[in-house]
Amino acid sequence: MFNYIVIGSGFAGSVIAERIANVLNEKVLIIEKRNHIGGNCYDYKNKDGIIIHKYGPHLFHTDYKDVFDYLSNFTDWNIYHHKVLAFIDGKKVPIPFNLNSLYIVFPQTLARRIEEKLLKRYPYNSKVPILDLKEENDEDLKFLADYVYQKVFLNYTAKQWGLKPEEIDKEVTARVPVFIGKDDRYFTDRYQAIPIEGYSKIFERMLNHKNIKIMLNTDFKEVINIDFENKKIYFLEQEFKGKLIFTGMIDELFDFKYGYLPYRSLDLRFESLEKEWFQEVATVNYPNDYDFTRITEFKHIHPVNLEKTIILREYPKQYTPNKDIPYYPIFTKENQELYNRYREEIEKFENIILVGRLAEYRYYDMDDVVKRALEVFEEKIK
Numbered sequence: 001m002f003n004y005i006v007i008g009s010g011f012a013g014s015v016i017a018e019r020i021a022n023v024l025n026e027k028v029l030i031i032e033k034r035n036h037i038g039g040n041c042y043d044y045k046n047k048d049g050i051i052i053h054k055y056g057p058h059l060f061h062t063d064y065k066d067v068f069d070y071l072s073n074f075t076d077w078n079i080y081h082h083k084v085l086a087f088i089d090g091k092k093v094p095i096p097f098n099l100n101s102l103y104i105v106f107p108q109t110l111a112r113r114i115e116e117k118l119l120k121r122y123p124y125n126s127k128v129p130i131l132d133l134k135e136e137n138d139e140d141l142k143f144l145a146d147y148v149y150q151k152v153f154l155n156y157t158a159k160q161w162g163l164k165p166e167e168i169d170k171e172v173t174a175r176v177p178v179f180i181g182k183d184d185r186y187f188t189d190r191y192q193a194i195p196i197e198g199y200s201k202i203f204e205r206m207l208n209h210k211n212i213k214i215m216l217n218t219d220f221k222e223v224i225n226i227d228f229e230n231k232k233i234y235f236l237e238q239e240f241k242g243k244l245i246f247t248g249m250i251d252e253l254f255d256f257k258y259g260y261l262p263y264r265s266l267d268l269r270f271e272s273l274e275k276e277w278f279q280e281v282a283t284v285n286y287p288n289d290y291d292f293t294r295i296t297e298f299k300h301i302h303p304v305n306l307e308k309t310i311i312l313r314e315y316p317k318q319y320t321p322n323k324d325i326p327y328y329p330i331f332t333k334e335n336q337e338l339y340n341r342y343r344e345e346i347e348k349f350e351n352i353i354l355v356g357r358l359a360e361y362r363y364y365d366m367d368d369v370v371k372r373a374l375e376v377f378e379e380k381i382k
Contacts, residue, residue, distance in 0.1 A: 010039020012356030062367030
């Protein structure tokens with residue numbers, strides 16, 4: 001029998017299962033409703049040898065040395081610095097908006113004048129929120145802030161979250177940065193890399209252990225029953241007194257008794273093209289044109305010498321429970337209160353641990369969720 005059951009095999013569940021198996025030398029069962037491990041990080045090689053990220057692009061970047069070192073036990077890396085362009089008024093512009101971007105979108109004299117003012121006012125290689133620029137007593141800097149807000153941020157965010165521009169929280173918009181430098185990389189983290197054989201291989205190696213058993217194609221409700229009144233867990237109709245690590249949707253655990261937690265989802269449309277390259281970089285954002293938010297070309301992420309390529313267009317949409325994949329939690333006061341109602345009930349159980357994006361109803365980058373899983377193991381399991 002198992003002393004530990006993990007629901008879900010994304011990074012949160014897989015890291016904890018690996019630690020239980022290796023550090024504690026205990027048996028652990030993973031229950032996964034999909035037909036593969038790896039959660040939304042799952043990738044695969046198509047018939048032409050191109051590695052495809054099935055659930056959208058995943059770019060690893062972190063400042064956590066412990067996270068990078070931990071994952072390096074399961075993969076070798078290709079150094080990869082992600083670059084993003086935005087299609088603005090027919091031109092492709094580096095994002096985050098920087099000094100190079102100035103010279104692409106503005107006439108040279110205006111670009112030079114704004115650059116000189118920025119460099120006089122702010123340190124080189126600093127990130128300045130557009131709210132700070134708006135508050136400057138200078139018409140050129142206010143103009144720049146408005147331009148970045150209108151052309152780069154506003155419509156992209158409206159598309160992504162299904163909002164009207166006027167509904168977008170002013171606090172969020174205030175943090176949109178202008179980069180006072182010429183570094184076109186999207187991330188500035190110390191470690192930026194892509195697993196050489198893809199993410200799925202990380203999960204395969206992580207979970208390839210005699211102490212780990214995996215049930216694929218299994219909805220946890222088929223094998224686990226939770227008695228909320230008496231605070232007991234049953235596995236295959238036998239009382240389970242070990243620890244249950246839950247990484248799925250917290251509202252699903254309760255049969256949505258207080259209501260559904262809202263998410264945004266995505267309609268992902270892949271296209272194969274008979275050409276070597278489609279675009280200059282891995283990702284091009286389309287803030288103001290079309291219904292999709294961005295196009296990703298996977299060969300930039302996992303290079304392969306081929307006269308074919310695969311692109312992905314992402315169309316954001318409302319999440320429909322039991323039909324769509326929940327991608328992004330929608331952060332509002334009401335949603336947080338709803339989440340807290342569910343969480344408070346779980347805290348009455350001594351042997352249920354919540355970890356991960358869906359269980360904690362928060363957005364985690366990959367490195368954050370690995371860090372979180374390692375911490376949860378140390379603090380609540382070990």
